[in-house]
Amino acid sequence: MKLTKYFISAGIAAASLMAGSCTGDLDLLPTNPNDITPGTFPSDPTLYMEKVMADVYMQMSTYGYGTSDDGNNILESMDGGMSTFQRSVFNLQEIPSDEANWIPTGDAIDENFQYGIIPSNNTVIMGAYSRMMVLVTLCNQFMQTDFGIKTDEERKLFEDFSRQARVLRGCLYFYLIDAFGNVPWANESVMTGSVAPQLSNDFAEGRRMVFEAVTADLEDVVKWYKENDPNNNPPYGYVGLDVAESILVKYYLNAEVYTGNARWQDCYTHAESVISRRAKGGFVASDGTATGLAKGYHQNFSYNNKECNEIIWRIVQESVTLNPEGGLKSYANGGFMCNAWIGDAAPDASFTCTQAEYNSGNGWKCMSARRQFVETFDWNADYTESPDLRTKWWKTAADGFNINNPSFNGQSEWGNNGFLAVKYTNWYINDNNEVVEGLSPAAVDPLGIDYAMIRLAEIYLSAAEAALNGGGDVAKALKYVNYIRERAKMDPYTTINLTELRDERCRELYTECTRRTDLIRYGKWISGYTWNWKYKVAEGTDFPANFNVYALPNVVVERNGYTQNPGY
Template identity: 45%
Template sequence: MKSIKKYILSLGVVAAALSLGSCTGDLDLMPSDPRDITATDFASDPEGYMDQVMGQVYMAFVNHGPNNNSQVAGFDGGMSTFGRALFNLEEIPTDEACWQTSGDAGLYSLQYGNISSDNDAIFGSYSRLMINVALCNDFIRTVNDNLFALSTDEQKEKAAEYVRQCKTLRSVCYFYLMSLFGNVPYADESVAIGTMAPQMKSSEIFPLVTETLEAVVAEYGQGGQNPAYGYVGVDAAEGFLVKLYLNAEVFTGTPAWDKCLSHAKNIIARHQGKGFKNSGLTMGYHQNFAANNIDYVVGGKGVPEILFLLPQKYPELMSYGNATVMILGFIAEDVDKAFFNVGNGWKCAKGRPQLVNRFQWNDQQQTTSPDKRTALWRTSADGYVNDMPSLQQSQWNKNGYLTPKYINRNVDDNNAVDLNTQPAFNGDKYVTTNYPILRLAEIYLSAAEAALHGAGSKDEALTYVNLIRERAGVAPWSLAELTLETLQDERSRELYLENTRRTDLIRYGKWVSGLNWAWKNNALEGQNFAPTAVLYPIPSPVLAISPYQQNPGY
């Protein structure tokens, strides 16, 4: 009889979603049949085993793999965590960030926009997303086939809730798979084990994913508003519907601004009454990115701006991705380790000048800004230069500001860092700050964009945007100052480093051309990408063992 641990490990080495249950070389392509575990295993403690399996589904979003072992064979486990996979592909190649460590070859080349199907960072990110799809599907099948041997109404209702969560998590993965790769294998729980998942276009996957989330939201009704810490509920499900409909024209050729605004307003309405001007936003911007951000997630004791987060707490939940990389990656060993409450700085990531210049500054030297969203940055006042003559780590003090957004300390309602408390951390490795995937602020900005595209009024768009600006400590706009162009810049100021930028630029029509940044497409001043760069390539290891077609241009 196989143990639950072995079951999870058999699920864990999935590198690409192709044939359910087959194995080729080092690539386990889809999960092994859950029926390999006998009903006797589950019957001894049905609910306990179900909780453990569901916990491991969530762990695939939080750390490298079971017991911190990498689930992506042949790729750095820390770099293949879910949050870091998104950061690698959504932020590093854009005008918001870069990765200056040449030893991380896949990431180092991505910052220039050098993209090939052999890039291991692309393969690792693709694999992480497909692994998590597979885990969600296997859990749903196991429930549907009653392999957990559930017998009571309470157990069955809990299973139904877990199935809703798995459908939400799977849909989250497919949002990013469509955004990044376009034409990917699509599998839900109806695809039988041993069956090759069909490669489908985004326009074909989009209705399947949105219908799934619409059904999940409808099932929740007035429930699901206070999920357990680290779990998803109705806000995450409906929040990703907002993201899907916001990008509907990219995915399908047909916009869905009305649906985007409708779902955004549902979420906004649920969160009224607390926080900044009763908007549901936290009082302090960096409360969302601090060690006490557990208080500001749905179900927390504070203002629940964070709709979906990846938990991280040393020593219980450790990861080289998520908030760890977002703090240690953006500082050097000699930069305020005590202030950030960490044991090291990796000296890897910087903000590009185009991000810095997007903010308001108090002086020509760009030493300080009235914008609270820059409160943790290190600028010319600290000896850094807002210029990028190279992307080499050896030029660290001469090629860009440090733009950290996260801190391993508590932050109060005034956006002030509490230096009197010291949340846990481990040497140069792990921190205690959770990692937000989706915030209410993004919903406000998406609602404003949909309204400006005709789904609502410019007045309501202005109301939404000015909540964001005033919380940041900058002056509210007039109607004349709000345009799609200025809204795009405000979205970057609010959501920088939150894994939206590449997708946003593609939606704006500014990814290939229309906007340049330092070292875009290997040019100091930036130059256009090829039109086919709107999609990443399907990784060559996947194509080597499948009949799938490569994306155009690779």
């Protein structure tokens, strides 16, 4: 089956099954224009299961239904682009960090967000929390729906999709627990329209209990796959065993933060399991190992990344311009990751940048990188050249860009307040990491580039970190990190420590929605490391101690009687 086959023609789904306000409980707005009700499902259970499940995936790719700029957003009174799933996670992970910012003033993202000053009434917080809880609701709702199943084949499909819904729910809860801590736990036993409970009024206990509930559920799914479908290979765009086990790697990598108890051995064991299945073909290291990594690093972030096997979990994006019958209008995903950085510099500017360099039909001039992040990479004396292949598409001092960040006072300063750490392009990239213009699409807007939520490179690096923390083979840790460095054209390490590994994660995974989590895990988010304009101080300063989690949205707390996170 092909996921995108149903994205536009079948966005029926869950929104038509209930009504509500979607500001904190498990209700959704009935925004779908198609007049389809559950009563039609028994007429063709297979068709409607496929359509409803496709809608779950669609709502992770875009913001609603339709082709308007806000796509008939299923989140009431929210900016469509800003409140998509990928951008919600990106906002939480990257915008306040050293890797990015959000330059425009008076935009959907409050200008203080980039400084890390984020109160409980912030609209980005509300949009991110609401998007993820609505998606949790959609996953649960699939499992709660009576499709009028009559045959064993239909039952098997329902169970398969239900496992996928549990995997997706587990993915969503990773970001909820990470960002918001003591979040309510909603599994399929919590009916649509109900208020999901916090499992404890105590922050640490509640966060731990949700962690334990969701990881136990994911372990059950992984166990089923390994016993019944060990060679699970879901179609393009769908999730299965590898995504389930990879998200467990992320949970256990951060278990000490979330629960107070480290789970390094569990992290290493699951990472090794994923690597054993995925390390086939692709980039061949100097020791002869077929690593499973893409041969060309930037193939992961290109027009042709739909063909890239290194990507374990992807958020699907099709260009509505190139594929009007099967495209998705969305100001998120790979297109966002290209256009938000770039733009056409004025002819008389002291720096150079064009949309054409990235094969894009638009450029927003919204982001730049902070100097401390840039200096994580190796550079020559004047920051015009780096030997690190991963900076291939950056705009640097060689293009007239200022490495410093004198201020973040609007798009008029774009070009003079930081390098552009561009990773995604609309080019076809071959195995040698080279552009093939003849295989590349037109420079359109919006772009149709998938977003890589989890790559195999991250699993290698997580296995290495778990090993260095006593959970596995330290010799393998060094080998895994050197696979990553060799592909980037960097010299191998002869030894490896946690500080070097932290920086290598940054260089490999920059802007992939891991930075805030990584800095918290290493004890460098609150203090011990500063970056320009951290907490609205030019040279940076420490955050308050409670900033390791965001506030729960104040509307949600007030409406549902939840206990707010400490310090908010």
